[in-house]
Amino acid sequence: MSPDAAVLLAVLGLPFLGAALVPAVHRVLGERTAYFAAGVAAVCLALLATQADAALHATPDAGAVVVPWIPALGVELALYLDGLALLVGFLATGVGVLVFTYSAGYMRDEPGTQRYYATLLAFMGSMLGVALAADLIALFVFWELTSVTSFLLIGHYRTTDAGRYAARKSLFVTVVGGLFLLVGFVLLAHVTGQAPGLARTFTLVGTEGSLLANPEGVRGALETGGLFVPVVALVVVGAAAKSAQVPLQIWLPDAMEAPTPVSAFLHSATMVKAGVYLVGRLRPLFLPPDVAVPEWTLLVATLGLISMAVTAVLAVGATDIKELLAYSTASHLGLIIAGYGLANEAGVETGAFHIVNHALFKAALFLVAGIVAHEAGTRAIHDLGGLAEHLPVTAAVTVVAALGMAGVPPFNGFYSKELLFEATWDVAAHEGGLYLLFPAVAVFGSVFTFLYSIRFLMLFFGEPPDGLADREIQAPPWSMLAPTVLLGGLAGLVGLAGVLATVGVHVEAFETFLASVVASSAVAGGHGFEYHLPTSPSPYAGMSLLAIGLGAVLYPSYDRLHRGVRRLRAVPHTSPDAYYDAGIEGLDRLGALVPRYVQTGVVRTYAAVLLASTSLLVLGGYTAAGADLPAFDGFVVGLPIALVLLVAVVGAAAVGTAPSHVAGVLTLSILGFMVAVFYVLASAPDLALTQLVVETLVLVILLLVLDELPAFYGEATGLRSITDGFVAALVGGTVFVTVLVATAGRPDDRIAEFLVENGGVPAEHGPVLLDAGGGGNLVNVILVDFRAFDTLGEITVLAIAALSVLTLIAMRGTGGAP
Amino acid sequence: MSDGQGRPAGRRDPRRETTVIARLVTRTVVPLILVTAVALLVRGHDLPGGGFIAGVLTVTAFALTAIIYGLDELEETLVGVTVPGRGVLSGVTETFAGTFAAGLALAAAGGIAAMLAGYPFLSQAVVFVEGVPLYHEVELASALVFDLGVYLVVVGALLTILKVVGRE
Known part of the structure; x- marks a missing residue:
């Protein structure tokens, strides 16, 4: 059963149509354009939901909706919907509805709201494109579209230096990463064309000849050409740039210059999930079955675990609540990527489940951060405390979300983190040696995750600092509070479902959905999925206990750790930021040389x-x-x-x-x-x-x-x-x-x-000649008949040249005015 | 083509004074060149020639006139536009620019006409008309329309460039 083509195209087209309509709508609705945008997102969400049944039963060799695009090159706009695509689609549209509603309150009296809503809608459309695209070229185009729209959103406050710096940085890092991806894609398509039994194809999934339908053949072709590791590395660099993995995480903390709803949307639930999505999507292609530690694991899982640990440590060094959340996002994305990198079943379950959990608790926390900044007037961690008194509902949401982020049972993040512990432990137990580092690093990162999560939670408890005690803190408007509560509530429900499952009551729909998300990235077919609290002692439960215990022991000395991390960050030559700045400066200097030696005016x-x-x-x-x-x-x-x-x-x-x-x-x-x-x-x-x-x-x-x-x-x-x-x-x-x-x-x-043969007048001819040139001068017959289109192009060039001379010379000195 | 009266050269730069021989030769030769150009255009389908060569040759005739008689003379007598015009696209330049625009439109229109008849863009056809006095059989090629478009574009574009560069 394949999804309805019209519905998928509508889901993809509606956000862009909505973006185009924003200026007109804004004229009528003014500030309430937010609700129009939320409506568009809601329609897309509902349309996607109607296709859920098809998505749950998708197989990689059928079901793609194909619209020819560049048939001569085999490029098409192919759309495909399975569990993973549906999940990312749900995140983009569902969190979209909430973020648009939240924006109605947050963006009131802000400059450039028209631009804001139009770009955010276009971003949502691009993200849906990334999720739905089944063709490598289409995927790449939407991938870069998310980079461009996110550039515009991060640079929303375009008069501030920080905003411009952050926007340029994110664009630079993600687009350069995207170029790696493009090279990887082209190599992939090229190599499949060389393999026996495979045709050159850009189609990733959803048709019989697609890459994911023939993973064995593609892997074989890549290995024969010696391109397996290069292609995997290229794709992973692209994904790592998008998902802010070490050392390319540098753009994410700066991107916090964006309005907070943008951060909640882009930097928790969607844009940064694009890289994770790609890793999950390509996992079955690059992961051979029956190999315990393939190259894929060495590259991807190592990258994920290192990122998880390093950025968790950096989060403890954060001074700003959004900076803390940004590093934490990079850390949790590392966790997801590590999960997808591991070859065992628990690994892929980690990735799939943590995408859901992270989106729920992190989007909620970003919205909380927005409320705090909005009402308390500061984002500096040291100036905040005791907010629960003034913001009780927000505090309750934070308890659920932050404990989920910390991985404390029974909150949602616990279950997926437990799965990561299980996956790393399995590898270490079977392989030993250096692989023992996998669970060790996972626990190490989790300790710091616990630390910064609790620090965030403590913004709401304890004594308020001096500056804050005098300030009158008001309750946020309902349009900001409702989405936050809804997201926090959903995160709580996911946790609750785990508790219920422990006593034997299963939430079937959610588990079936998760199982299909897992199946999208699993190597060997689909099977059921369920999660519950540990009921018997196991090494992984011990690892969870160890992480939480160590965190609790270390928390009283949080300030010392915080200062230590800041001192560590100040050591020269350790920060990728410095290399980025030096690189940009070098490019600037190189650019300055060009006018001196090339653009001399002579x-x-x-x-x-x-x-x-x-x-x-x-x-x-x-x-x-x-x-x-x-x-x-x-x-x-x-x-x-x-x-x-x-x-x-x-x-x-x-x-x-x-x-x-x-x-x-x-x-x-x-x-x-x-x-x-x-x-x-x-x-x-x-x-x-x-x-x-x-x-x-x-x-x-x-x-x-x-x-x-x-x-x-x-x-x-x-x-x-x-x-x-x-x-x-x-x-x-x-x-x-x-x-x-x-x-x-x-x-x-x-x-x-x-x-x-065909140019001249044939000996036998009727009164009218249509299919031959019919002229004695072959040169001219070619020019005006066989190759007339070329000639038309040439005389157009001639006309343009005349116009150029006209404008260049005749308008010289008039300053451009005719 | 030429008004045949020979204007007094008083208002022109005396340095540019041309000889009577040059002026007489030009007056004789320019019509010949133009007729040759038209001949090249028409016979291009069967013998060496074509829109491009015919166009360049026509422009050469104009350039010769411009050099010997001056640009003003060319504009007034050969083109017949006397509006001095201050703007970029006014006076004679507008005529020239209009010429290449018309040529481009003609070439494209011929192609579209083929589409309207159900053939691919820019398909050409040849019709043989029998029983014409003197010629017996005349071959009419639709490509001539396209060639005429090429001719007009070449003439218009080159004259525009010549005019703009010459005015500097």
Whole structure:
């Protein structure tokens, strides 16, 4: 059973349509545009929900909705819906509804709300595209669209330096990561084309020939080509940049410059989940069955675990509540990626389940952070405390969400973290050796996770600091409170379902849904999924206990740890941030060199640079393509042609010694006319005519132009004549080689034969000829009939050139105004 | 083509004074060049020639006139536009620009006409008309319309460039 094509296309199209309508809607509704956007998200959510049944029974070899896009290249807009895609779609639209509602309160009286809602809707559409796309190219396009829209959203306050810095940083890191991804995708498609039994395809999933339907064949092809590890590494770099994994996490803390609803949406539930989603989606492709620790695990699980631990430590060093949440997000994404990286069943369950849990508790906590910043007027951790007195409902939500984040039973984060412990323990128990580090690092990261989660929770308890005690803190508006409570409530319900399952009451719908999410990334088919509190002692329960216990012991010395982490961060050369800043500065300096050496404003420089680089590119191209020069077998021209060419050479030599520009141009025309004579001798009347006429006209135009220039510039200096001579020789050599290579090529002249056969007037013909040229001049027949489209393009270029001359010269000095 | 009266050269730069021989030769040659250009355009389908060459040749005739008689003379007598115009797209430049725009439109319209008849864009056809006096059989190629478009674009574009560069 495959999903309804119209519904999927509507889900994808509606957010973009809504974004386009925002300006008009804003005129009517004003600040209430938020509810319009929430409505669009709700419709998408409902439409997705109608397809849930199809998604739960999806198999990777069928069910894709295919719309041809670039058929010649095999690129199509293929959409596919399975558990994982449905989950990300639900997150994008469901959290979308809540964030839009929240924005109605948060963004009141903020500048640029039209832009804000339009971009946020477009972002939601791009995210749905990432989730639904079953074609690598479409996936990449939507992937980059999320980067671009998130750039606009992070830089929402575009007049602040911090906002601009953060927006540029996130764009730079995620887009460069995206380029890695693109290379990986292209290699993947290329390699499948080489494999026996596989056709080159960009389709990822959902058809019989798609990559995920033939994982064995694709892996085999990659390994034969020696490209398995490179492709995996390229894809993982792309995913790591998007999901803020070490050392590319640097953009996420800065991105907190964005309005808080944006952070709640992009940096907890959606955009950063794109990288995780990709890892989960490609897991069955790169993970061979029956290997305990494949390359995939070494790369992905190690990356995830290191990120989880490092960013958890960094979160303890945070001074701002949103910075804390940002590092925590990177840490939890590391946890998910580590889960997907491990080859066992508990691993994939960790990834799938923690996507849900993290989205719920982290989106809730971001909304809480927004409420705190909005009502208390500060985001600095040290200036906050005892807020529960003024914000009791928010405090209750925070208890549920923060304890879920800490991994304390029975709250939701506990179950998925327990699964990670189980997965790492399994690997360590079977493999031993260095793999013992897997569970150790997981516990280490969890201790710090516990620490910062409790620190966040303690914003609401204890004595309020001096500055805050005087401030009158009001309750947030319902539009901000309701989404927060709903998200916190959902997080609580997930935890509650685990408790119920322990006593034998299962929430079937939720478990079936999770099972299908797991099945999307599992290597060997689907099976059921359930979770509950540990009922008997196990190593993993011990690890949970250890993490929480250590955290509780260390919490009283939180301030010392906080200062320690800050001192550690201050050590030079340890922060990837410094490398990013140095790199950008280096690019700036490199950019400053360009005007000094290339954009000098002197035509001579431009000509030299353009000609020399074009020649080098062309020669490089010949070398790379292995073009052969034909063997030299003596001069074969007759005496007349030799004479004409000799005169041409003499003319060319005379140009260099001409005493003035006018004399030079006139001498140059000797060369041109000799070439025309050569065409006549070589039986090419069309070329000869054209050459003659064009030569005449060019001569006239040059003389007109030269009339206005100084007669002579004087002798060239030594160095300049050497460089000019070099460039001239290079260009001449390139043209020479090009002519040799081009004429040496003897392809099967089928097109030429076709043209010769069909160009003329056939001996037998009716009164009307449609399928043949019907002309005696084959050159012209090609120009106006067989290749008329090319000619149309050329005369368009000519017209554009005339327009350019018109605008460039005639409008010069008018400052652009006609 | 030329008004045949020879204007007094008083208002032109005396440095640019051209000889009577040059002016006489130009006046004789320019009509010949233009007729040759039209001939090249029409016969292009069967013999060396075509819209591009014909266009460039026409422009050469205009350029010759401009050099010998000056741009003003060219505008007034050959093109027949005397509005001096201060803007970029006014006076004679507008005529030139209009020429290449019309040419582009003509070439594209020919292609679209083929589409309207149910053939691919820019399909061309040839019709043989029998029994024409003197010629017996005349071959009418729809490609001539396209070639005429090319011709107009070349003439219009090159004259625009010539005019703009020449005015500097």
